[in-house]
Amino acid sequence: MNKFKLLSILVLIALMSGACGGGTATPAKDATPEDAATEASAAVAAYTVAAGDTLPDLADKNFGNKDYSWAIYGLTNLKHNSDPSFTQITNADVIEPGSKIYIPTQDEVDAFMADFDVTNPDFAKLRPVPDSGQLLVGNFWTSGGEYAGISGVYDLYRTQYPGVDLVHAGTAGGAGVNFNALALTKLQGGDPFDVMQMHVAKEVLLFDPETYLTPLEDLVEETQGAFLPETLKSALTVNGHTYVVPLNIHRGNVLWVNKKILADNGLTTPTTFEEFFAVADVLQAKGIVPLATGGANGFETRVIFETVLIGTLGPDGYNDLWTGKLSFNDPKVVEALETLKKMLTYTNTDRDALSWDQAVALVIEDKAAFSIMGDWADGEFKKAGKTEADYEGVPAPGNQGTFDMVSDGFAVPLDAPNKENALNFIRLIATKEAQEVFNINKGSICARTDCDYSKFDAYLQSSAADFKTDTVVLSSWASEAVHPSWAAAMGDSIIKFAADGDVASAVQNLVQAAEDAGFPQ
Secondary structure (H helix, E strand, C coil): HHHHHHHHHHHHHHHCCCCCCCCCCCCCCCCCHHHHEEEECCCCEEEEEECCCCCCHHEEEEEEECHHHHHHHHHHHHHHHHHCCCCCCCCCCCCCCCCCCEECCCCHHHHHHHCCCCCCCCCCHHHHCCCCEEEEEEECCEEEEEEHHHHHHHHHHHHHHCCCCCEEEEEHHHCCCCCCCCCCCCCCCCCCCCEEEEEEEEHHHHHHHHHHEECHHHHHHHHHHHHCHHHHHHHHHHHHEEEEEEEEEEEEEEEEEEHHHHHHHHCCCCHHHHHHHHHHHHHHHHCCEEEECCCCCCHHHHHHHCCCHHHHHHHHHHHHHHCCCCCCCHHHHHHHHHHHHHHHHHECCCCCCCCHHHHHHHHHHHCCEEECCCCHHHHHHCCCCCCCCCCEEEEEECCCCCHHHHEEEEEEEECCCCCCHHHHHHHHHHHHHHHHHCCCCCCCCCCCCCCHHHHCCCCHHHHHHHHHCCCCEEECCCCCCCCHHHHHHHHHHHHHHHHCCHHHHHHHHHHHHHCCCCCCC
């Protein structure tokens, strides 16, 4: 099996797995027990799902073969396109009681299964496209807070374009560590998403934009050009064009604090590295995890290192690293690595097994005092029902006055299968309404300057205020400040360093990465 085909299958599995948080069958509003009756003609067999029903069990009961569940899946969705009272199935494993599904005839099942490979399911047959087309939204927003944000945008889109089959193609893996490879493979294979999520600025270079992506500068100017902050607007232009339309602005350098743990132990939130280590010593002595972090997706430790670089070098020194004005041989970089090494001694022992949101959950669940992560973590606290009485997000130690910007948006492939649907989605995410709906839930601020922050929580209000006054820098790990290949090389260096703690080797690797990127050290 070639790589492209394998990855195509993986995204199909992801779409059907429900990992995105929204992949359940939606019960039809008018489904009633009477719908369960089989019509005498057998031309239409509507069935109302009962508690405990599964598609394989229904297939076995009606046709003596559990594999025929695929036919029920696909033919129910075909019925949905012409009769919305039938449920649209998006997750074969979870069919809600009360959903109205279609039990086909034996002839229909035989015809469907004649060319259907159960080992390599054909998504086109399982989700037949309605007359108004489809919108396949490729993204890496699969955690609770992330999906809560994007699903609000989906609701707006479905209201405005009710005939379009919008599919949340969520690929798990923080910061796009899995999604980017999949999106690139689909682009190169001629089977792209209709819209694809990416960070603004230099990350677009990963996708050979002149070959594969649609220039969107005119659309950006038309929809939100007058409302884009200048720092973000200038970052959008890559090789003379804008390929990504921003939906949000995240702050990457945030210390998340469990207020209860600190209060119970008579401690206050640290603002410097020295204060952090003093507080961490007290907590660790009492058996409390001071700093919760993950490592499963490879970017979590890079986030911490970036905040340590900013806290050690200041914004100007940090920016100088990406222009060659400051060498990675500089004693301050060595100091930052020593600080990172010490910080990692205060982390949870299972950090390499946890994703970023699982690490943040340790803070939410009163199992750890702090986590250093971007403010996408805010959505996880809100999803868990926490309030400002329970937690706070403040600049990481030494990061006061610097806003580490990480902005997400969407690009449109040149050969998007449903180009007009894709452009309508882009126009929507540029609006004030969509950005408020998204960012309130996601844990970020708007990419527009005219949002009403009275609707946002206390943390996001403080973030919006800081963005206006702080020195804004671009993230390196998110390939905003640097080319993706340089970001990847630095990431490999830091992941290795987190495992072996060899400062000299890490400096050598970081120097080599900079030189390979064209910045002699």
